[in-house]
Amino acid sequence: MVTRTVLAGLATLTVAGPAAGLTPLEWGGAPLTIDALPRVVYTAHRGGALEVPENSMSGLMATYRRGSAHALDVDTRMLRDGTVVAMHDATLDRTTRAKGPVRGLTLGEWQKVRLRPDPKLPGHWRAERPPTVAEVLDRLGGHVVLMLEAKDPDSLDTLARMIRTRGLIRSVLVNSNDPEVARRAHRLGLVSQLWRSHKQMRTDRPERWASFVDVLDVDYRARDSDLVRAVRSGIPRVWAHTVNTREQRDRVLRLGCNGVITDAPTLLTGVGGR
Known part of the structure; x- marks a missing residue:
């Protein structure tokens, strides 16, 4: 097994990726779950939207x-x-x-729609078809932890069914x-995630959610x-969004957050640069 460890500001990042010891499911390995995540977690927001076309399979x-x-x-x-x-977005x-x-x-x-990659992104990207969530789960589920934000709350039962039938209950967060x-996500047996804006946080009492928010x-x-x-609420994992500079990262980690959600994962971790 090969792992890569880099110093990322206030946290040591051990990355488990294809070149870092993650056994593919087709080799007989068990799905990667949130229980295997390290103390400080880096999540690529929309896949890493400052580095790759957002929400695209590529x-x-x-x-x-x-x-x-x-x-x-x-x-x-x-x-x-x-x-x-x-x-x-709600529109195309x-x-x-x-x-x-x-x-x-x-x-x-939907299958006739083509994404329009931002020309400011590094590298060269095709105008590909955007994926269905089933395709994302089938391609990446269990190989890496996925965070699915349910923009349409009435999709929750469908998401739960897709996650459950693939054996990915502990591998997918529903936000x-x-x-x-x-x-509702918690009652469906899913790993439940709740995001809040800085304005909402002024009056939030997050300890009220500790029984159902993971x-x-x-x-x-x-x-x-x-x-x-929020860190002292009793909720075990508190991740900050959307953190795109080292200074922002260092502040939230210093205040006790144990994860960051970023559009620029390569920049913040120093791993995977071209």
């Missing part, structure tokens, strides 16, 4: 192969026919060559901004006192 695979993150974040939306797909306008609401499409129509959605996802822009309150 971007997710590139970050995974580089080994620059312990977990990959994917936003999810539901189509008209109930198919759950990887997409942040910003990230694809098409326009209109994501919810208005069928799977057949939402709504405490009631997080509570990961609290906090805004790095929050006041020191609000971050410390």
Whole structure:
């Protein structure tokens, strides 16, 4: 087994990626789970949106192969026919060559959509078809921890079924901004994650969520006192988003967070650079 360890600010990062000792499922290895995550976790937000095309299969695979993150974040939306797909926005306008609401499409129509990679991204990227969540789970599930943000709360039962039937209950986090959605995810047996903005954190009482939230996802822009309150809430994992500089990272780790969610995992970890 080969592991790569780098000093990342206040934390030592041991990356488990394809070149770092993760046994592929097809070789008979067990799925990688959140229980195997290190003390400080680096998550690639939307796959690492400053480095790769967001929520794209090629971007997710590139970050995974580089080994620059312990977990990959994917936003999810539901189509008209109930198919759950990887997409942040409610419309196609910003990230694809098409326009209109994501919810208005069928799977057949979705398969004709092509992503429009940001020309400012490093490297060369094709205008590929955006994936379904089933494709993401089948390609990466169990090889790396996945974080699925349920942008459409009515997709939760479908997400739970897909995760459960693939044996990935402990390998996938389901994220939402709504405490009631997080509570439902917990009741469905999922690993529940709740994100909160810096404005919400001013009045939040996160200790009320400790019985059903596994990961609290906090805004790095929050006041020191609000971050410390989250860390002391009794929720075992408190990760800060969206952290894109070393200074931001060092602050949230110093205040007690045990993970960062970043658009720039290679920059923050120093692993997987070209």
